[in-house]
Amino acid sequence: MKVENHIIPGDDQISAMMNDPGPSGPIVMVNLLKFRDKAKYADGSNPHMSGRDAYALYGAGVVPLVAKHGGRMIFSGPTTFLMLGMVEDLWDQVALVEYPTRKALFEMSSSPEYQAIHHHRDAGLEGQLNIETTPDFMISG
Secondary structure, three states: OOOOOOOOOOHHHHHHHHHHOOOOOEEEEEEEEEOOOOOOOOOHHHHHHHOHHHHHHHHHHHHHHHHHHHOOEEEEEEEOOOOOOOOOOOOEEEEEEEEEEHHHHHHHOHHHHHHHHHHHHHHHEEEEEEEEOOOOOOOOO
């Protein structure tokens, strides 16, 4: 299995997301996050900030946007141990985010509010995997 972390989706992935409505109900995005040691802002600002801290600025802004588009943050936390399997380099954090539809995710990530905070995500991430799942069942809470 080949695994490649990326920061933004490729053209094929964006096209598929835009042109395929996806599942008819909710989706949960599994985010496997790898942070830069030091944030890397395009304008050179904040050279001493960690990637994790830059991503935390993005996270503080994106959680209300997710809610505005009908979604919710289910879980976010650091990885602490690999219990099964083997990878060369473990991701730093895992986040689970529920959206009512794939379209809601696309609309949120295309919004001006999202574009205004996206630079913190880019500065903080070395790469990530985003995996769309459809729940067999949901535990409310």
